[in-house]
Amino acid sequence: MATTNTETGATPEAGPLLAEAGRSATATPAPAPRRRVRRPRTTAGKVVLGVVLTVISAVFLYPLVWLIAASLKPRGEVFDNALIPATFSPQNYVEVWDQLPLVNWVTNSFLIAVLAATLVTLSSSLVAFGFAYFRFPGRNILFGLVLATMMLPGAVTMVPQYLIWKNLGVLGTWIPLFGMNLFGSAFYIFLQRQFFLGLPRELFEAARIDGASYFGLFRRIALPLSVPSLVVIFIFEFQASWNNLQSALIYLNAGSVQGFTAPLGIAYAMTKYSPTNGGQGDYQYVMVATLLITLPMLILFAFGQRHFIEGVATEGRKG
Amino acid sequence: MTAESAARIRRPGGKPRKARAHRVKYNRREALAGYLFISPWIVGFLVFMLGAMVYSLVISFSRYNLATNVAKPAGVTNYQLLFQDPKVASSLANTLFYAVMAVPLEICVALGLALLLNRVGRGAGIFRTIYYLPKMTPSVATAAVFLLLLNGNTGAINQALAFFGISGPQWLIDPAWVKPSIVLMTLWGVSGTMVIFLAALKNVPRELYEVAALDGAGPVRKFFSITVPMISGAIFFNVIVLTIAALQVFDQAYMLFWRDQTSASPEASLFYGIYLFQQAFREFNFGFASAMAWVLFVLILLISLIQVRLGNRFVYYEGEKR
Numbered sequence: 175m176a177t178t179n180t181e182t183g184a185t186p187e188a189g190p191l192l193a194e195a196g197r198s199a200t201a202t203p204a205p206a207p208r209r210r211v212r213r214p215r216t217t218a219g220k221v222v223l224g225v226v227l228t229v230i231s232a233v234f235l236y237p238l239v240w241l242i243a244a245s246l247k248p249r250g251e252v253f254d255n256a257l258i259p260a261t262f263s264p265q266n267y268v269e270v271w272d273q274l275p276l277v278n279w280v281t282n283s284f285l286i287a288v289l290a291a292t293l294v295t296l297s298s299s300l301v302a303f304g305f306a307y308f309r310f311p312g313r314n315i316l317f318g319l320v321l322a323t324m325m326l327p328g329a330v331t332m333v334p335q336y337l338i339w340k341n342l343g344v345l346g347t348w349i350p351l352f353g354m355n356l357f358g359s360a361f362y363i364f365l366q367r368q369f370f371l372g373l374p375r376e377l378f379e380a381a382r383i384d385g386a387s388y389f390g391l392f393r394r395i396a397l398p399l400s401v402p403s404l405v406v407i408f409i410f411e412f413q414a415s416w417n418n419l420q421s422a423l424i425y426l427n428a429g430s431v432q433g434f435t436a437p438l439g440i441a442y443a444m445t446k447y448s449p450t451n452g453g454q455g456d457y458q459y460v461m462v463a464t465l466l467i468t469l470p471m472l473i474l475f476a477f478g479q480r481h482f483i484e485g486v487a488t489e490g491r492k493g
Numbered sequence: 494m495t496a497e498s499a500a501r502i503r504r505p506g507g508k509p510r511k512a513r514a515h516r517v518k519y520n521r522r523e524a525l526a527g528y529l530f531i532s533p534w535i536v537g538f539l540v541f542m543l544g545a546m547v548y549s550l551v552i553s554f555s556r557y558n559l560a561t562n563v564a565k566p567a568g569v570t571n572y573q574l575l576f577q578d579p580k581v582a583s584s585l586a587n588t589l590f591y592a593v594m595a596v597p598l599e600i601c602v603a604l605g606l607a608l609l610l611n612r613v614g615r616g617a618g619i620f621r622t623i624y625y626l627p628k629m630t631p632s633v634a635t636a637a638v639f640l641l642l643l644n645g646n647t648g649a650i651n652q653a654l655a656f657f658g659i660s661g662p663q664w665l666i667d668p669a670w671v672k673p674s675i676v677l678m679t680l681w682g683v684s685g686t687m688v689i690f691l692a693a694l695k696n697v698p699r700e701l702y703e704v705a706a707l708d709g710a711g712p713v714r715k716f717f718s719i720t721v722p723m724i725s726g727a728i729f730f731n732v733i734v735l736t737i738a739a740l741q742v743f744d745q746a747y748m749l750f751w752r753d754q755t756s757a758s759p760e761a762s763l764f765y766g767i768y769l770f771q772q773a774f775r776e777f778n779f780g781f782a783s784a785m786a787w788v789l790f791v792l793i794l795l796i797s798l799i800q801v802r803l804g805n806r807f808v809y810y811e812g813e814k815r
Contacts, residue, residue, distance in 0.1 A: 223609065223612060223613065224616075226609065227609060227620045230609075234623055234684075236649075237638045237639065238626060238630070240638060240642065240649065244641070253641060255648075297533045300531075301530060301533055303530055304527050304528070304529070307527075307530075308524065308526055308527025309519060309520070309523060309524065310519065310524035310527035310528055313527065316535075319538065320534065323542055325737070325797065326546075326790075327737060327740070327789060327793050329741050329766060329786050330546060330549060330789065330790045331541065331542065331545040331546065331549065332769075332773065332786065333549060333773050333779055333782050333783050333786060334548040334552065334783070335541055335545050337552075338540065338544075338548070340562070354537065354541055356533060356537070357534055357536055357537020357541065358533055358534040358537060363534065388523075392530070419632060419633055419743075419744050419747070419748075420743055420744065420747075420770070423747075423770075427774075436631070437632075437633040440631075440637055441633060441752055444637055444640070444752060445752045445753050448752075448753070460637055461637070464633075464638065465634075467633075467634060468629075468634045471630065471631060472626065474629070475629045479625075
């Protein structure tokens with residue numbers, strides 16, 4: 175990419191393209207006081223705007239409300255589109271556990287997501303600290319390479335990575351699903367480096383004089399101070415891992431159904447109860463399972479909303 | 494920054510005093526520590542990125558035997574097969590068609606929503622939260638719901654259309670409507686793009702609008718003469734990212750059409766990513782799949798380069814001298 179300008183210093187200019195990328199997830203505090211754009215002045219204008227936004231909200235909410243309703247309907251009514259079920263069938267939520275190994279799927283997904291997110295948070299921070307704090311020959315070129323890999327389409331490395339894991343003899347294990355995360359991830363390295371560059375260098379210098387090792391600077395100063403951005407990386411990667419269908423298809427599809435992750439399980443359940451394969455199957459179970467694997471993401475959002483949106487939306491643009 | 498200026502002071506002969514060691518450019522100990530810190534990424538890059546790409550290139554010129562793990566040189570056979578395979582051509586056409594439809598729509602819808610939200614004072618947070626919920630919904634969940642919403646006979650979307658007297662299409666069966674179906678699903682999750690636009694809009698200085706208003710500019714003129722140039726960086730970023738994503742579309746197409754290897758509309762719903770996946774992990778034609786991957790890579794590179802070229806013409810960077 176043309177935007178791999180890697181000037182060092184307190185206000186890194188990584189090019190506008192990546193500045194945009196940075197803003198989509200950083201949680202750097204203290205945004206510049208922003209100026210408000212002209213608001214509708216008349217009451218009528220406010221009402222019209224409110225109505226328009228509410229209608230759009232309904233469109234965005236409808237599929238989720240529809241899903242909740244469908245999960246409570248008995249077989250045969252799942253497709254009736256009523257937002258309040260004609261017949262309430264809460265027993266779906268009891269029966270689904272016998273129908274599908276949901277506990278296994280959710281446990282697998284949860285453990286993989288925690289591993290993936292923890293590993294990538296730690297490794298990316300380590301690498302980011304290397305780029306932010308130290309001076310060494312080739313640093314800017316290497317950081318440019320980090321940024322360039324963000325543009326590498328996943329499809330290109332899909333096959334060789336599979337063969338690498340195969341040759342390492344770890345096919346059939348979970349390692350291919352999070353192993354890459356040991357080595358840091360370009361976007362997170364970028365974010366974390368920005369954060370580290372914002373920390374006052376005097377802190378580190380004082381610690382050096384007190385005899386701290388380089389790793390001590392990272393472990394005792396940089397990491398504790400960057401908890402907010404570590405949380406951002408963790409929840410972003412947790413979400414990415416939780417939603418990852420393609421890797422599960424490649425690495426787990428051949429194994430037992432109990433070993434599936436949540437997304438792979440939903441794909442399996444959709445085929446098992448497919449309405450196209452023999453009319454209206456027990457699709458209510460698919461709906462319950464779908465809702466249950468969506469809920470953790472909505473809960474994550476409820477707790478981390480500030481990180482997901484507000485950090486993005488209010489992140490002030492400097493200069 | 495003090496460290497920055499200190500670093501410029503060259504110390505002939507090296508060996509600076511220890512307390513200032515890290516201030517000196519390319520102090521050996523410091524450099525070594527730096528390399529150690531970034532070593533995880535270097536290993537990952539050499540093995541899983543660069544190594545993988547070279548490996549992929551080699552395999553694309555080979556016949557790969559899965560049982561023995563041996564890649565026998567096969568010249569350009571895979572590429573010849575690839576260019577003769579009508580499915581490669583049609584899947585590429587489908588993918589490009591989808592991208593050309595999806596990306597501009599996503600940009601317009603996301604920008605429209607961001608402009609609306611930007612005008613709200615109090616309460617914007619609630620709407621923003623609601624609009625963001627689809628982005629949090631796993632793609633498989635979105636697909637499981639839209640499979641039923643898009644059903645041509647019983648789906649809610651066609652029922653809503655019928656309410657307005659429109660007879661909706663067979664979204665998931667009619668070849669002409671397969672790609673619009675996926676575009677619709679993608680648009681439901683457009684809020685990520687919207688949030689980036691919203692952030693950009695917040696940074697447009699209000700004075701510009703005031704000055705323009707004094708000069709008698711109307712809302713349309715202000716939008717095209719102030720808003721669009723001022724957020725052109727965000728537009729550019731979103732176009733590139735969305736294009737790369739669209740060219741690799743997989744999850745939705747897999748969930749809606751290819752879960753059980755057969756599709757109700759196999760011609761129209763075969764995307765490049767799907768066919769690549771099938772060749773690699775259903776047929777285990779690793780050589781052919783790698784050739785496909787490289788063609789996609791070159792294509793994405795070319796398209797991105799063209800976009801950057803075009804982008805440089807209209808993107809306004811702050812502080813730029815003209």
